[in-house]
Amino acid sequence: MARMKFLCDSERCIECNGCVTACKNANETEWGIQRRRVVTLDDGEVGSEVSISVACMHCSDAPCMAVCPTDCFYPTEEGLILHNKDLCIGCGYCLYACPFGAPQFPKQGALGARGKMDKCTFCAGGPEDDPALEEQKYGANRLKDGKLPLCAEMCSTKALLAGDAQEVADIFRERVVYRGHEDGGWGSLNKEPGLTDLAQQAAELATDAARS
Amino acid sequence: MKNCKRNPGWLSLVALLLVGCLLSLPSVAQPDQSQTADAKRELMQSLPGVTADYWRDVEGGNSGTTASNSPGADTLIMVEGEAWREWRNNWVSPGGLIALGGSALTILLFYLLVGSIKLDNPRSGRKVERWKRIDRAIHWYVASLFIILGLTGLMLLYAKWFLQPILPGGVWAAFMTASKNIHNYLGPLFALGLLAMIIKWMRHNWLTLVDLKWFAKGGGIIGKAHPSAGYLNGGEKAWFWLVTFVGLTVVISGLVVDFPNFGQSRETMQTTLLIHALAALILMAASFGHIYIGTAGTEGAFEGMKTGYVDETWAKQHHDLWYEEVKDQAMDEEELQALKTGEPAPADAKS
Numbered sequence: 177m178a179r180m181k182f183l184c185d186s187e188r189c190i191e192c193n194g195c196v197t198a199c200k201n202a203n204e205t206e207w208g209i210q211r212r213r214v215v216t217l218d219d220g221e222v223g224s225e226v227s228i229s230v231a232c233m234h235c236s237d238a239p240c241m242a243v244c245p246t247d248c249f250y251p252t253e254e255g256l257i258l259h260n261k262d263l264c265i266g267c268g269y270c271l272y273a274c275p276f277g278a279p280q281f282p283k284q285g286a287l288g289a290r291g292k293m294d295k296c297t298f299c300a301g302g303p304e305d306d307p308a309l310e311e312q313k314y315g316a317n318r319l320k321d322g323k324l325p326l327c328a329e330m331c332s333t334k335a336l337l338a339g340d341a342q343e344v345a346d347i348f349r350e351r352v353v354y355r356g357h358e359d360g361g362w363g364s365l366n367k368e369p370g371l372t373d374l375a376q377q378a379a380e381l382a383t384d385a386a387r388s
Numbered sequence: 389m390k391n392c393k394r395n396p397g398w399l400s401l402v403a404l405l406l407v408g409c410l411l412s413l414p415s416v417a418q419p420d421q422s423q424t425a426d427a428k429r430e431l432m433q434s435l436p437g438v439t440a441d442y443w444r445d446v447e448g449g450n451s452g453t454t455a456s457n458s459p460g461a462d463t464l465i466m467v468e469g470e471a472w473r474e475w476r477n478n479w480v481s482p483g484g485l486i487a488l489g490g491s492a493l494t495i496l497l498f499y500l501l502v503g504s505i506k507l508d509n510p511r512s513g514r515k516v517e518r519w520k521r522i523d524r525a526i527h528w529y530v531a532s533l534f535i536i537l538g539l540t541g542l543m544l545l546y547a548k549w550f551l552q553p554i555l556p557g558g559v560w561a562a563f564m565t566a567s568k569n570i571h572n573y574l575g576p577l578f579a580l581g582l583l584a585m586i587i588k589w590m591r592h593n594w595l596t597l598v599d600l601k602w603f604a605k606g607g608g609i610i611g612k613a614h615p616s617a618g619y620l621n622g623g624e625k626a627w628f629w630l631v632t633f634v635g636l637t638v639v640i641s642g643l644v645v646d647f648p649n650f651g652q653s654r655e656t657m658q659t660t661l662l663i664h665a666l667a668a669l670i671l672m673a674a675s676f677g678h679i680y681i682g683t684a685g686t687e688g689a690f691e692g693m694k695t696g697y698v699d700e701t702w703a704k705q706h707h708d709l710w711y712e713e714v715k716d717q718a719m720d721e722e723e724l725q726a727l728k729t730g731e732p733a734p735a736d737a738k739s
Contacts, residue, residue: 186442187435193455213456215464217445224437228446230464239473246564247548263561265568267544268648272658275469277460289572290648 178340179255180298180319182328183348184229187355188335191216191227195327195336199231202299202326203315206282211296211315212327213277229327229336232257232278232296240270240279254319255341256298261313266290298338299325460654472658480662481545484669491673495680505608505686507701514718515697516711524696526585533578538672540571545665572646579639586632592620593628598709619710627678630671637667697724 191214199205199212212231218224238257241249248263249270268290271279282291301317304310310317318326328338337344449467460466519527543551544567552560602622605615615621620628641664645657652660683690688702700718703711719727 187438196455208457210456210458210461213454213458213461215452215454215462217442217450217452217464218437219453221437224439224442226435226437226442228464239469242477243473245544245548245568246561247552262557263564265565267568268657269661272654272661273469273473275465275467277458277463277466277654280458289569 178342180234180339181255181341181344182231182233182298182325183337183344185335185337185348185351186226186228188333189214189227189229190333190335192332194330194332195229198326198330199296202318203297204311205280205294205315209280209282209294211278211280211294229331230276230278231327232274232298233276234296234298239273239275243269243273245269250303252300254298254300256300258297258300258302258314259293259295260303261292261294264292266292268293270295296325299323459651466654468655468658472662475662476665480665480669484545484665487669487673488676491676495676495685499680499684502609504684507687507699508705509701511688511702512700512718514700514720515724516700516703516714516718517696518692518698518703519696521696523588524693526581526588527693530578530581530585533574533581534675537571537574537578538668538675540567541665541668542672543567544571575639575642575646579643582631582635582639586636589628590632593625595622595625598622599625614705614708616709617707619707619713621707623681627674630674634667634671634674638664638671641667 193214196210196212196214200210203211205211212229214227214229216225216227218226234255234257236255238249238251240259241247241251241257244259245267246263246265248260249257250260251257266281266289268279268281270293271277271281278295280294282294297314297317299316299318301310301320302314304313307317316326318324323329325338328336331337337347446464447467449463449465451462452464454462456462543564547564547567551563555563596618598616598618599622602615602617605611605613607621607623608614641660644652644660645664648657681689682693686706688699689706692698692702700711700715703714
């Protein structure tokens, strides 16, 4: 069974916020709800500014699920963490446990009461049989139609990848090889002009393969 | 450019790549075989700032800038979340069960081994006033809210382990929504009652030498003779100060988490919630002792808080110094009835 994952290639993200807009558009989220956001570290500093798009990461051992008093979260077969809004009491514990700031709360009612939690569903909807009601409560269910989350589909630089973890890993691995990192995918780039020996060999192999 | 010399057909490769790009599907997770990555393009698209230091910043919870207005949105990873989960799920939850269970078990053992404290002498039938109507009103107001808030709070902490499996989904949802709303809306009312109680009773509760002697004798458990006590004994005073300090902690932390609309950070809410749960569990565990001593544990004690009057014998046994002060105000049942109905007592003992 496929296990769904997001991956944001920080070396490609240009902070266009297209994913944020695509998400809001696909899911028609309420005012004030932003399921996905782009965070830029060292904003404005040439050479060190880096952006990452982040939403619910659908953790394997989800902290939100562990602390929820009503146990409204459930993992799906695709490894997604979805939640049942009928069970949500708006206590906010998931927000306090989540490392990624994924849970969102729509309103601040009487005496500071929150509404029901809303978060990224990986465009997989939620536990509701009626499709219209499902879309209204949880947003789009693109996965059901064989489509991937709109944020990743619309990413202009293909920085944001979504899909089966194996496929995502393969794509990223290919990029890493071509970039020629000195110490793997997450380390610093080779600052010398040209490619590292390993990357050059890989490029040659790939070119030869493409020609034949 | 070394590449180009070695592969004379590179122009056709670029052309092939361009065609591949044009024809390729937008779908991300389905790489097309014809779309081979271009090393130079890949390098041009990547940023020099992605270094080990950058990932250290991300992992360390350093904040940046974002267009999102959600609280804490400018941080990629909130590192305190895991610690909060660990504290709440692995320490406070089981710790609370141990405290509550331990307290209940200790009291049960004490009851089985020692039994309730009976009156040494038969009741005299004459009563002295111990708690005025206002005292009883405050006590029962605070007590009933304490029980409601305690139960709903325990549901928020534990119900998913034992109630969810047996309740149908809709009932479970309604039950938990009710628990949370009752807890959140009655909380501030409890705060008012607690404050009134602390102010009203504080003057009775300053510790004296008599109380230290009372503690030295374990409140009568050590030795045969019942230790002396004034209007309130050492144990009652200890309970009062526990309710004051731990209760105020519960109330203040409760108000902070009850009104999240003042821009509290997630970190503030985490710490406050832990303090709230911890203090409330301590108070609940201690309250078992108070409830036991006030009801089944001591003969004649409960009627004081129920009717306001206690029997002379009880007063003499448990609060001898106080009894000496008020014994001339003691009255029998008839006089008491007369006092309550407003008619002049036949033989007025109360001035």
